[in-house]
Amino acid sequence: xxxxxxxxxxxxxxxxxxxxxxxxxxxxxxxxxxxxxxxxxxxxxxxxxxxxxxxxxxxxxxxxxxxxxxxxxxxxxxxxxxxxxxxxxxxxxxxxxxxxxxxxxxxxxxxxxxxxxxxxxxxxxxxxxxxxxxxxxxxxxxxxxxxxxxxxxxxxxxxxxxxxxxxxxxxxxxxxxxxx
Amino acid sequence: xxxxxxxxxxxxxxxxxxxxxxxxxxxxxxxxxxxxxxxxxxxxxxxxxxxxxxxxxxxxxxxxxxxxxxxxxxxxxxxxxxxxxxxxxxxxxxxxxxxxxxxxxxxxxxxxxxxxxxxxxxxxxxxxxxxxxxxxxxxxxxxxxxxxxxxxxxxxxxxxxxxxxxxxxxxxxxxxxxxxxxxxxxxxxxxxxxxxxxxxxxxxxxxxxxxxxxxxxxxxxxxxxxxxxxxxxxxxxxxxxxxxxxxxxxxxxxxxxxxxxxxxxxxxxxxxxxxxxxxxxxxxxxxxxxxxxxxxxxxxxxxxxxxxxxxxxxxxxxxxxxxxxxxxxxxxxxxxxxxxxxxxxxxxxxxxxxxxxxxxxxxxxxxxxxxxxxxxxxxxxxxxxxxxxxxxxxxxxxxxxxxxxxxxxxxxx
Numbered sequence: 001x002x003x004x005x006x007x008x009x010x011x012x013x014x015x016x017x018x019x020x021x022x023x024x025x026x027x028x029x030x031x032x033x034x035x036x037x038x039x040x041x042x043x044x045x046x047x048x049x050x051x052x053x054x055x056x057x058x059x060x061x062x063x064x065x066x067x068x069x070x071x072x073x074x075x076x077x078x079x080x081x082x083x084x085x086x087x088x089x090x091x092x093x094x095x096x097x098x099x100x101x102x103x104x105x106x107x108x109x110x111x112x113x114x115x116x117x118x119x120x121x122x123x124x125x126x127x128x129x130x131x132x133x134x135x136x137x138x139x140x141x142x143x144x145x146x147x148x149x150x151x152x153x154x155x156x157x158x159x160x161x162x163x164x165x166x167x168x169x170x171x172x173x174x175x176x177x178x179x180x
Numbered sequence: 181x182x183x184x185x186x187x188x189x190x191x192x193x194x195x196x197x198x199x200x201x202x203x204x205x206x207x208x209x210x211x212x213x214x215x216x217x218x219x220x221x222x223x224x225x226x227x228x229x230x231x232x233x234x235x236x237x238x239x240x241x242x243x244x245x246x247x248x249x250x251x252x253x254x255x256x257x258x259x260x261x262x263x264x265x266x267x268x269x270x271x272x273x274x275x276x277x278x279x280x281x282x283x284x285x286x287x288x289x290x291x292x293x294x295x296x297x298x299x300x301x302x303x304x305x306x307x308x309x310x311x312x313x314x315x316x317x318x319x320x321x322x323x324x325x326x327x328x329x330x331x332x333x334x335x336x337x338x339x340x341x342x343x344x345x346x347x348x349x350x351x352x353x354x355x356x357x358x359x360x361x362x363x364x365x366x367x368x369x370x371x372x373x374x375x376x377x378x379x380x381x382x383x384x385x386x387x388x389x390x391x392x393x394x395x396x397x398x399x400x401x402x403x404x405x406x407x408x409x410x411x412x413x414x415x416x417x418x419x420x421x422x423x424x425x426x427x428x429x430x431x432x433x434x435x436x437x438x439x440x441x442x443x444x445x446x447x448x449x450x451x452x453x454x455x456x457x458x459x460x461x462x463x464x465x466x467x468x469x470x471x472x473x474x475x476x477x478x479x480x481x482x483x484x485x486x487x488x489x490x491x492x493x494x495x496x497x498x499x500x501x502x503x504x505x506x507x508x509x510x511x512x513x514x515x516x517x518x519x520x521x522x523x524x525x526x527x528x529x530x531x532x533x534x535x536x537x538x539x540x541x542x543x544x545x546x547x548x549x550x551x552x553x554x555x556x557x558x559x560x561x562x563x564x565x566x567x568x569x570x571x572x573x574x575x576x577x578x579x580x581x582x583x584x585x586x587x588x589x590x591x592x593x
Contacts, residue, residue, distance in 0.1 A: 005409055006210075014205070019192070022193075023190070035205070042209075101189070123188050124192060154187075160183060
C-alpha cells in the first residue's frame, strides 16, 4: 500500500532531501535549516500538491532550491560556520585527491548561491537546463552562464588549466539521481 | 580525477550521518506550518483592513444592535483611515483567526495578537470561550505563546486542546482548568461513538497521525475503515453535517452515512479539491465552498442527495471588493480569499457575500436576495458564526454574530 501522507513522504525522502540540502549549502547546520524550511513549506502545500496530482518529490526539490536561493541574503548576514580554507598553491602533495576535494569544498563555498544551485542541479539532479531554469526562476541562458562562471572559478581554484572543457549538457550525464 | 567526477562525488556524498529525529522534524514542520498559517490569515486581515478602511463608514459602537443599512460598494477609500489601521496592526482584542460554535450560544475563538507588523514575530494566540453567543468571552488559560493548537469542543463543559506534538490538554469544566493526558491512544474503533468527535491528530506517544475518534477525555481511537490518507475538511473538522461525516482524500470528497463505518465517494467534480472544502447545511440541502488563494474565486456548490452529486451554485451579483494589494508572502500560502464568502447560520440559512454586501439564499427559489448586514471592511466566517472586522476606523473592533442580526463586540479580558 502506498503511503501518500505527508509523514510517509518525509520518511521516504528525508535522506535524499538531506543530501540535496548538504550539496546546496555545504554546511550541516544550514542544511538542517534548509530541509526544515522545505518541510514546513511542503506541509502547507501538501493538500494542493495532491490536488494537482503533482510530483511531491519534484515539488520538494523546487521548494528547496528556491528557498536556498531566497535565503541567501539572510544567511549572508550570519557569521559563517567554520569553513575549511585551503590554499591550493601550498596544499598539493601526494594526497592530491584529498586536497582537491578540500579545495573544491572551499571553492564551492565561495560560489554564489545561484552558481552552486546550478551545479547541484546539474551534477546531483542531472536536470536539463530547461528544468534548472524553471527551478531557480532564471532563463536558460542565465543557467549556462552561471554554470560556466562557476566551473571556471572551481577550475581556477583547483589549478586546472587548459582550454575550457565542454560544458555539461543537463539530461545526458549518466545515471539520474532522483530526489528519492 | 577530473572536475566533473569531483563535483559528482562531492554532491552525492551527502551528510556523514543518516537522517535522525525524522519524526521530530515532521512534527516540528507541522507545528511551524500551523503557526504560520494562522499568522498569515491575520496578516491578510490586516492587509485588507489597510486597503479598505473607510469603505464601511462610521457606525456607532454600542452593544447588541442591528445595523439596517447596506454599505455602498462604491464608497471611496479613506486613505488616512487606512494608514491609521495599518499602523495599528491589531484590532482591539486581536484578530480572530479560528473558531467554532457548537450551537447558538456556545463556541470558542482564537485571537492572534501581534505586537509588530511582522506576523512571524511577537504574535501570541489567545483562546476564549463564550456561552452567550459572544456577548461575553472568557479567556482560556492555555497557549500563552504563539504555539497553535486545535480545540475540540464536545459540549460546553468538555474540551480537548490538541497541542500537535505535546500531550493534549483536557478540561471538564468549560476550560477553567486543564490537565495533561498522557496515555491517550487506545486502539481502533469501527464508528465514531456517540459523544466523540472526528479527529486527525498526531499521537504524541508514537508521532503517528491518527484519523479517528476522539473522546472527551482525550482518548484517540483509529477509525478502522477510514480511507487511506483521509483528512478532515476545512469545516467542519470534527462533526457530521446533516448526519453525514465528510473527509478529504487528496482531491476526492468522501462521505459516511454510518458514523465512519463505511465511506462512499462524493462527486464534487474537478473544479474544486475536496481538501479545500467547507461543507455546511442540513441533510435536505448541503452547501460547500472552497478556500482559495488570494485573488482566486471560490466555488459555491450545493447538493440535495446527501452529497452524492453536487452542482455549482452561481454567486449573487457581486460588487468590487478590493483584493489585498500585497501578494502572498511565500509561494505556498494556502489561506486566502477574494472577499467572497459563504456561511451557514443554523436556523437562518445560507448567506453569501462579496465582502461588502450580503445576500441570503431562498431555499424555495434558489435565488439570492439582498439582506441588511452589519457594515464591515472584512468578514471572517468561523464555524457557525460570522465575525465582522474593522467596522469603525476610529474604534477598530471585531464583532461577532451567530444569526446575522444580533451583534456583539468581541471583548476578551
